[in-house]
Amino acid sequence: MPRLIRLDQTGHTTLAEWSAADTEAFEAAVLAFRRELDRGYFGIASRADGTAEQVRSLPSDAPTVILRRPIAGG
């Protein structure tokens, strides 16, 4: 089941889970995703083969979408 996860001070928080058939759950996930983008998080669609892609809208088919904070040179 696809998940929307936020990396935060608790380790990580699962914000939403949805299935292809459950449009209501997906819409709730989209709202949560947008809310976190507005807070400054970036969305990453992470795939099982170890690749990842920056996303600006929630893809319904990605197995895991992870919200991360910005990085910066130290």
Add this chain to the structure above:
Amino acid sequence: MAVETGCLPERAAVHWRRTVDDERLRRRGRWWTLTTICHSLPFLAAAALLVAVKPVLAPVSVVLLIHAWGIPELYAARGAGVLRPTRRRSAPPSERRALLLLGDLVDDANRRLHASTGLVVEHGTLGEWVLGEAGALLVRPGGRRVMSYCVKATGEDLPAGDRIAHLLLALRCGERDFATVANLAFSGATWRMRRRMRGEQRPALDVARAAAARSSGRGAAAEPAQD
């Protein structure tokens, strides 16, 4: 696992920097070597001159030689410092949850490596990356040169595993942008860097160096490092 070249939003914050590529890394490595030689050479020359002019000043020459030896060592120590774990630690449950997610992102060999070294190795097109909580090493193809970068997730409250996961995800999204956003702290010989790393972290560099040597054998141009 391989990283992709893409576009990190953080790149906009350093828009004046040219995007890092293989050739640019090669040039920066050469420039770093030249700079280190320029810093050390005057001490070597002065040491030789003193002994030649007044052999009685040999002890002063020894001090100058120590300075010449110490300069690249200090640079390497600064480079190794980017992998030093942060002092701040989150509550144990948070650290465990962060490790669970990080474990989902990497393969079994990397899980074991992280358990023993606190570091994660990731294959990239520019070389082999070693990721820590607040920095990364890039072992160039051939395994002889390493570049050290200061880069970290913003916010002080993240568990250690999450910090590495942040860097790993950003790296996978855009390797060249990642190297552009990060600040270069050192470029030089892998053996010198290894000597300055903590003992428990060295196996991660060994894994990356071995992979970089193999990738060089597969066709990537090896980069020399004498400094």
